[in-house]
Amino acid sequence: MRIQPKKSLGQNFLVDRNIRAKIIEASRLSKDDVVLEIGSGRGELTGLIAPRVKKVYCVEIDKMLLPELRAAVSEYSNIKIINADILKFDIKKEIRPLKKLKVIGNIPYYISSPILELLFKAGALVKEAYLTVQKEFGVRVCADSGSKDFGVLSCFAQYNSHPKIEFVIKKGSFLPIPKVDSVFLKLAIRDKPLLNKKD
Numbered sequence: 001m002r003i004q005p006k007k008s009l010g011q012n013f014l015v016d017r018n019i020r021a022k023i024i025e026a027s028r029l030s031k032d033d034v035v036l037e038i039g040s041g042r043g044e045l046t047g048l049i050a051p052r053v054k055k056v057y058c059v060e061i062d063k064m065l066l067p068e069l070r071a072a073v074s075e076y077s078n079i080k081i082i083n084a085d086i087l088k089f090d091i092k093k094e095i096r097p098l099k100k101l102k103v104i105g106n107i108p109y110y111i112s113s114p115i116l117e118l119l120f121k122a123g124a125l126v127k128e129a130y131l132t133v134q135k136e137f138g139v140r141v142c143a144d145s146g147s148k149d150f151g152v153l154s155c156f157a158q159y160n161s162h163p164k165i166e167f168v169i170k171k172g173s174f175l176p177i178p179k180v181d182s183v184f185l186k187l188a189i190r191d192k193p194l195l196n197k198k199d
Contacts, residue, residue: 016173024048026166027130038086038105043072050076061085091122100127109134120160129187138165138183162188
């Protein structure tokens, strides 16, 4: 029996194969890429990432999903599965990347902002992040100055990255079906912040 999503962890499994393929295409993966996948779940996306890249580090908090995840990606030797809370995960210590990472993940709404903060703090280690987030959150991240959606989150994200919504993902693409649609968000991490901190 397949493990079901846990509401307590904000789990919504992406079950639409067409959207998974679209995510892989939009992530522009190459054989030299080292990928950190946040919330690998049952491995549906992991199995599409692995044959296209050099290495995949899968960080999954739910230990109940690990047997299913391991079984789903058993044919690939370039995957390391890590049972950990991403918000307590030290990228520099645990991975020691020799080159900048690409981060891919389907992010629960309640930890979306903390994950952005984590990635921006690790900016020297992260090249790009490709995240599935709730539509409202993604719109606020990318909002232009003066628009009704522009605010502190917009400033924070754009200070540290070049954010862009790649496409909308309808709520019916997930199990269980959430109340709102999502977006696939690209964050190209800036080498230097947009402004000096004192400015």
